[in-house]
Amino acid sequence: MKPTHIGWRAACISLAIFACLLLVWHLATAPKAGSESARAGVSAGAPADDEYARLMGKSSSSPVKTSGFPGLAQMGETMRKELANPFYDNGPNDKGIGIQLGYSLARVGLGFAIAAVVAIPLGFLLGMSPLMQRALNPFIQILKPISPLAWMPLALYTIKDSSISGIFVIFICSVWPMLMNTAFGVASVRRDWLNVAKTLEVTPLRKAFLVILPAAAPTILTGMRISMGIAWLVIVAAEMLVGGTGIGYFVWNEWNNLSLTSVIFAILVIGVTGMLLDLVFARLQKLVTYTE
Amino acid sequence: MDKAFLTVENLNKRYADDGLPVFDNVSFGIDKGEFVCIIGHSGCGKTTILNVLAGLEAPSGGVVIMDQREVKGPSLDRGVVFQSHALMPWFSVLGNVVFAVRSRWPDWSRSKAEEHARRFIDMVGLKGAESKKPSELSGGMKQRVGIARAFAIEPKMLLMDEPFGALDALTRGVVQDELLKICSATHQTVFMITHDVDEAILLADKIFLMSNGPRARIAEVVVNTMPKTRTRESMHHDPQFYRIRNHLVDFLVHRSRRIQEAGADSVDNLTLIVRPGLAEGAAEQAPVSTPAADNFPQAAA
Numbered sequence: 001m002k003p004t005h006i007g008w009r010a011a012c013i014s015l016a017i018f019a020c021l022l023l024v025w026h027l028a029t030a031p032k033a034g035s036e037s038a039r040a041g042v043s044a045g046a047p048a049d050d051e052y053a054r055l056m057g058k059s060s061s062s063p064v065k066t067s068g069f070p071g072l073a074q075m076g077e078t079m080r081k082e083l084a085n086p087f088y089d090n091g092p093n094d095k096g097i098g099i100q101l102g103y104s105l106a107r108v109g110l111g112f113a114i115a116a117v118v119a120i121p122l123g124f125l126l127g128m129s130p131l132m133q134r135a136l137n138p139f140i141q142i143l144k145p146i147s148p149l150a151w152m153p154l155a156l157y158t159i160k161d162s163s164i165s166g167i168f169v170i171f172i173c174s175v176w177p178m179l180m181n182t183a184f185g186v187a188s189v190r191r192d193w194l195n196v197a198k199t200l201e202v203t204p205l206r207k208a209f210l211v212i213l214p215a216a217a218p219t220i221l222t223g224m225r226i227s228m229g230i231a232w233l234v235i236v237a238a239e240m241l242v243g244g245t246g247i248g249y250f251v252w253n254e255w256n257n258l259s260l261t262s263v264i265f266a267i268l269v270i271g272v273t274g275m276l277l278d279l280v281f282a283r284l285q286k287l288v289t290y291t292e
Numbered sequence: 293m294d295k296a297f298l299t300v301e302n303l304n305k306r307y308a309d310d311g312l313p314v315f316d317n318v319s320f321g322i323d324k325g326e327f328v329c330i331i332g333h334s335g336c337g338k339t340t341i342l343n344v345l346a347g348l349e350a351p352s353g354g355v356v357i358m359d360q361r362e363v364k365g366p367s368l369d370r371g372v373v374f375q376s377h378a379l380m381p382w383f384s385v386l387g388n389v390v391f392a393v394r395s396r397w398p399d400w401s402r403s404k405a406e407e408h409a410r411r412f413i414d415m416v417g418l419k420g421a422e423s424k425k426p427s428e429l430s431g432g433m434k435q436r437v438g439i440a441r442a443f444a445i446e447p448k449m450l451l452m453d454e455p456f457g458a459l460d461a462l463t464r465g466v467v468q469d470e471l472l473k474i475c476s477a478t479h480q481t482v483f484m485i486t487h488d489v490d491e492a493i494l495l496a497d498k499i500f501l502m503s504n505g506p507r508a509r510i511a512e513v514v515v516n517t518m519p520k521t522r523t524r525e526s527m528h529h530d531p532q533f534y535r536i537r538n539h540l541v542d543f544l545v546h547r548s549r550r551i552q553e554a555g556a557d558s559v560d561n562l563t564l565i566v567r568p569g570l571a572e573g574a575a576e577q578a579p580v581s582t583p584a585a586d587n588f589p590q591a592a593a
Contacts, residue, residue: 192378195348198366200395200445210391214382290381291427 022072029071070261078261093253095245097269103245105273107163107238108231111170115227119175120220123182124208127216133183140179148173148234152241162242169238174227181223185216217288225281232274247273296321297481298345298449303354305340312506313352314340319563320500320510322449325479329492330510331540332502333548338485339453345483346372346451359448368396371442373452377434379426379441386422389413389441396445412444413437416470432463439471443478452484456491465524468494476520489540493533494524501543503551510563511551514539517569532569539568 070078086098126133148169155165189212197207239248247270254262299321306313315337322328330338343349345356347366356363358370379388389409394400400408413422416436426434435455442450455471456464472495475482486492492499499514518532527533 190378192374192376193380195366195372195374196378196380198348199346199368199370199372200392201366201368202395203398206395211380214380217382288382290425292381 026072029069031071068260070264075261075264078259078265082262082265092244095250097247097250097266100245100247100250101269101273104235104239104247107166107246108170108228108235111167112174112228112231114167115171115174116178116224118171119178119223120182123179123220123223124186124212126179126183127186128212133187140176144176144180148230149237149241152238156242162244166235166238166242166246170231170235173234174231177226177230178220178223181226182216182220185219185223186212188219189215214288214290218285218290221281221285221288225278225285228277228281229274232270232277236270297324297326297359298322298483299357300341300345301355301357303341303344303351303356305337305344305349306352314505315502315508317509318354320513322481322483322498324481327475327480327482327484327495327497328500329484329486329496329498330500330502331486331489331492331544332508333504333544336502336505336508336548338502342372342451342453342483342485345449346370348372368445369448371445371447371450373435373438373442373450373455375453375455375457377426377431377438379434379437381426384423384425385413385418385429385437386410388426388437389444392441392445409440409444412440415443415474416440430463432459432467435459436467436470439467439474443474443480449481449483452482454485454487457487464488464491469524471495489537489544492540493518493536494522494527499540501540501548503548505552507552509551511547512543512564512566515565515567515569517567536569539566 082097086096086101088094088096089099126136151169151172152165155168156162159165159168193211193215194207197211202211235246236248236251239246240252243249243252247266251263251266251270254260254266301319303318304313304316314335318337318341330341332338340349344351345363347363347370363370380391383391386406386409389412390402390405393405393409394402397405397408410422413419416439418433418436418440421429421433426437429437435458439455442452456467459467468491474480475495482495484495486495493516497516499516500510501512501514502508503511514536516536518527518530518536522530
């Protein structure tokens, strides 16, 4: 009874906070206050403003002046339009949010998958062999703190393909948490279980898949979850740099179009997608977690 | 030179190269079908001896020979029941036992292995709990799964490291009875560590008493002269019970330390074979020279 009670109260507070945020947004972007101050203060600059407005293709006698930051109504309109047709494709600079998101997810998925294929077996090796752990540790310690974007010029120069460079950057940022966690998980498998496997003369392959992998799975999944979080952070920045397609490019493109509503919409989409990705890994984590 | 099923000769173990050995000059033999308990204070190296027998640890010196072959590493010939049960929490009860069965007989089909595993799960009285995860079981049930797993590979010898140490008295009794039943049915050779004197008297044919470490050794072998048919409920009515019990407790309280203080080089450096259960005077206390294995009389004597 009590947990649901707390759940309802939390939901109510969340909704209240959300309503407050919307209200603040609405008040901050409301046209009234802005136009009044404009009328009162800046009469001298008015002709120049008019001329600028005309140059920009807008009428100088527009009845309401806004602060420039989009209001809730404009925001709603953009969201409605984008969500009504997320997969349209009108050439390289005008694609629907769904298509852009798809590009980003594909890059993250591919880079992440390659990283998993490399990091998990390598992590096994590090976890099982203290010698290799020591031998490779200096490389890992130096490579790990490098911002993945710092690799971008090198990737662009050697790979000569912006899209693959993006995938490479995702790979390089996802690989470390998975590698470290796999190595740690494998190294800290309980001695007892290994002794059981020893006394049963279990073959190395069976031991790896039936004892060590399930024992280390929760730790490995934690690493994958962290990696996915970082990859989703990095993909936006990477796509802003390389351009062409993807949600990061979409944000940058809309900024160049001065379409703030689209930028805000894209930010929301990035947030929701990131949350969903994290949820998937949380679910997977729950699946492999065992209680002793 | 001797016919014992398992022979241990001059085993010693030191953890630091220049330090004193934990135990020294440990020699004994175990016959096929014999149930042996080893009792001693903490730190005398009981678990190390068991690990050496299991092949999980290497001794600093000495040899272990089982069935005419030297024990060099872990083997399916020796099943181990761990103190902490060591069940894999991601497998079900059945999965844990099947894992062991399929390690022993890799070419068996899944259904054959499961059928075999079920037989041993039934034997320890866990029918109906096959699909449960270890975390859903009580301590006693977990330990029974550990025993089923060890028995299921039909080892030549069973090694148990304080298997009931973590159980409450009631559960312990139930699982002991279960173990006794299975052992007498299968004539399993068992080497078991325990701290519980009553448990040793109930289960063991012979009880090895270790002096305190460092430089611990097996000071006495107590032959359990009580009838094989003894049960937990009735054995304390047998006059032998208290004689054996007092002997064991006296050893743990007084003699285990005195023997260590006397030093391993003293003339007392012998393993005594005693039968305190027999009436006063009838107990021959014949000192025998090490390795004692040479002179072990049959437990039934």
